[in-house]
Amino acid sequence: MLSERRLQVLRAIVQDYVGTQEPVGSKALTERHNLRVSPATVRNDMAALEEEGYIAQPHTSAGRVPTDKGYRLFVDKLADVKPLSRAERRAIRSFLESAVDLDDVVGRTVRLLAQLTRQVAVVQYPSLSRSTVRHVELLALAPARVMLVLITDTGRVEQRVIDCPAPIGEASLADLRARLNARIAGERFTEVPRLVQDLPESFDAEDRGTVQSVLATLLETLVEETEERLMIGGTANLTRFGQDFPLTIRPVLEALEEQVVLLKLLGEAGNSEMTVRIGRENAHEGLTSTSVVAVGYGSGDEAVAKLGVVGPTRMDYPGTMGAVRAVARYVGQILAEK
Amino acid sequence: MLSERRLQVLRAIVQDYVGTQEPVGSKALTERHNLRVSPATVRNDMAALEEEGYIAQPHTSAGRVPTDKGYRLFVDKLADVKPLSRAERRAIRSFLESAVDLDDVVGRTVRLLAQLTRQVAVVQYPSLSRSTVRHVELLALAPARVMLVLITDTGRVEQRVIDCPAPIGEASLADLRARLNARIAGERFTEVPRLVQDLPESFDAEDRGTVQSVLATLLETLVEETEERLMIGGTANLTRFGQDFPLTIRPVLEALEEQVVLLKLLGEAGNSEMTVRIGRENAHEGLTSTSVVAVGYGSGDEAVAKLGVVGPTRMDYPGTMGAVRAVARYVGQILAEK
DNA sequence: GCCGGCACTCCCGTCCGGTGAGTGCCAGAG
DNA sequence: CTCTGGCACTCACCGGACGGGAGTGCCGGC
Numbered sequence A, B: 001m002l003s004e005r006r007l008q009v010l011r012a013i014v015q016d017y018v019g020t021q022e023p024v025g026s027k028a029l030t031e032r033h034n035l036r037v038s039p040a041t042v043r044n045d046m047a048a049l050e051e052e053g054y055i056a057q058p059h060t061s062a063g064r065v066p067t068d069k070g071y072r073l074f075v076d077k078l079a080d081v082k083p084l085s086r087a088e089r090r091a092i093r094s095f096l097e098s099a100v101d102l103d104d105v106v107g108r109t110v111r112l113l114a115q116l117t118r119q120v121a122v123v124q125y126p127s128l129s130r131s132t133v134r135h136v137e138l139l140a141l142a143p144a145r146v147m148l149v150l151i152t153d154t155g156r157v158e159q160r161v162i163d164c165p166a167p168i169g170e171a172s173l174a175d176l177r178a179r180l181n182a183r184i185a186g187e188r189f190t191e192v193p194r195l196v197q198d199l200p201e202s203f204d205a206e207d208r209g210t211v212q213s214v215l216a217t218l219l220e221t222l223v224e225e226t227e228e229r230l231m232i233g234g235t236a237n238l239t240r241f242g243q244d245f246p247l248t249i250r251p252v253l254e255a256l257e258e259q260v261v262l263l264k265l266l267g268e269a270g271n272s273e274m275t276v277r278i279g280r281e282n283a284h285e286g287l288t289s290t291s292v293v294a295v296g297y298g299s300g301d302e303a304v305a306k307l308g309v310v311g312p313t314r315m316d317y318p319g320t321m322g323a324v325r326a327v328a329r330y331v332g333q334i335l336a337e338k
Numbered sequence C: 001g002c003c004g005g006c007a008c009t010c011c012c013g014t015c016c017g018g019t020g021a022g023t024g025c026c027a028g029a030g
Numbered sequence D: 001c002t003c004t005g006g007c008a009c010t011c012a013c014c015g016g017a018c019g020g021g022a023g024t025g026c027c028g029g030c
Helices: A004-020 A026-032 A039-052 A068-078 A086-097 A102-117 A170-184 A189-196 A205-224 A235-240 A245-257 A259-267 A317-337 B004-020 B026-032 B039-052 B068-078 B086-097 B102-117 B170-184 B189-196 B205-224 B235-240 B245-257 B259-267 B317-337
Strands: A120-124 A133-142 A145-152 A157-163 A230-233 A275-278 A290-297 A305-312 B120-124 B133-142 B145-152 B157-163 B230-233 B275-278 B290-297 B305-312
Touching (some): A004 A026, A068 A317, A086 A317, A102 A305, A102 A317, A120 A235, A120 A245, A120 A259, A133 A170, A133 B133, A145 A205, A145 B133, A145 B145, A170 A189, A235 A245, A235 B245, A245 B235, A259 A290, A259 A305, A290 A317, B004 B026, B026 B039, B068 B317, B086 B317, B102 B120, B102 B305, B102 B317, B120 B235, B120 B245, B145 B205, B157 B205, B170 B189, B170 B205, B230 B259, B235 B245, B245 B259, B259 B290, B290 B317, B305 B317
Antiparallel strands (some): A120 A230, A120 A305, A145 A157, A275 A290, B120 B230, B133 B145, B145 B157, B275 B290, B290 B305
């Protein structure tokens, strides 16, 4: 087990390295943090920390740099989430409050998070899987063509055009619309399949095929859209990444364009607990030199989606975590008010 | 006026420089292109071209590099748009054909364009201003709360929640919905204000306020959404930009995140004519070292939106222009079929 | 267990000198 | 007037040499 002072040394190393981006040596450490011991002692501690794999030297006779394991320990044991200032919180709130619709909320959240953390922000659209149906609308576009519009309680709208096997009359369509809404409005998505199961039976034989098509499309939409969309922003902050550019940045940009990768990344994050994935802890190849800080947010008690930031492993964890947590909270509040 | 051979020399310089990214000298030129004259002659021509401002030397005793003006001339006079191969065209078509909805079409277009050109692709969502109303739907969420859903002929859906000044009954709402659709379904957006102008008068006094709210929101949606959304992709290709990284790439990434900037950029492009903006021809500060190739696309005869790519001024203009043109055409076709 | 001192390691910036690609200019041939 | 070969010149670039400096490990004393 590491002594208290060694942990302090590790903490100091992380803090300095995050600040300067340069390997930190024993002398500089004792000067900047009042550790009350001499550089020589710190050197011994550093040797021990290196032995344990918490820090490393880029090359002999250079300062030390934290390893992924070092950051891990720092995040788990040594760092407190840094709360935002009152002014910042107020700014967040008022910025988010002036959003006009869901797209705007998400867009603003992304920009906010990117600006606060000066890193790349990723925000998932509120999920359909947890949410409920507010309304289903059916419109006849042509005799045998129907448009299905699904509206969720989070304010999201999905639409699909359906080619029907047979023409359907206005009356039957209105009937279907009414019955459908009576059954599933206000219900969870997961409940929908069960609730509409026997619906076709109550229709005339001639309309039954069409009803089945509509229901099939509805269920498909629910499933398909459970895989969410997301918005990213602040990619310009990647330029602050490091010096050896193309090599570092390229795979990150590529990963960021792969929605699937990002969704998986966010999916692995905890809902109420903030999750920090450091360097190689990230499964994806291109993100092994980044850390991801993510958390769920939601309107009310339950998390409906995730948001987070992607940045270099050498990031200001307390600050980033503070910003992510605060933004998640406020977005949740805003959504709940809508 | 420049002699024919000098133009050929300029063309050769552009081609070589685009290929190698290195200043091109007189000897290399005569070797790679059979100009049938000696390096010395070429040198004289290059001196003339430099005099006229078409090419420049990064420093004395280095090869020449085209200037913005040089690229301009190249694009205007010396280059033919390079058509895509049959196989490429088929691939484009089948890739776009399997899109399921509008979002998917735009998403696929962006990916396609980014991949074909190996640059950053920008695609604007089909505009509402040129398009027509397919259907307006009104849903009572609560006694004094109505949701407005607007569906366009391009398959786009916009929704707004309206807080009404007074409760409105189901019947009145259905009435309003019916009359509204009767008047504006199939009409151009620009016509809508005129068409709904006198609608409130035909309602009872108690509902009139609500009707006015609804109409106001509808018109607002039309105006607001005329400023379009867009999708970008292929940002990872920015890493192939050059060597002096952070400096070059940062402003570009920033510009790409500013929807306003991009929209303005695309807005300046011609509708049916492909537009190429080279280097400093771009008004925006951050894009002075990039070129933008853009063109309108549309379902049928009229362009409803723009698409294009952003890349270094040193880009393969014929190839890029070919890809942009081809993609725009096919997207137009796909949209027309929907 | 802590500390001062010391020798050692290497990165990094700087300063050459050589090399080579490229240029401008000139004089001569077509 | 245009093209061409020749020639001197200019720099960017590369590699090696070199010193300074920050950092380390280790040792012996408190």
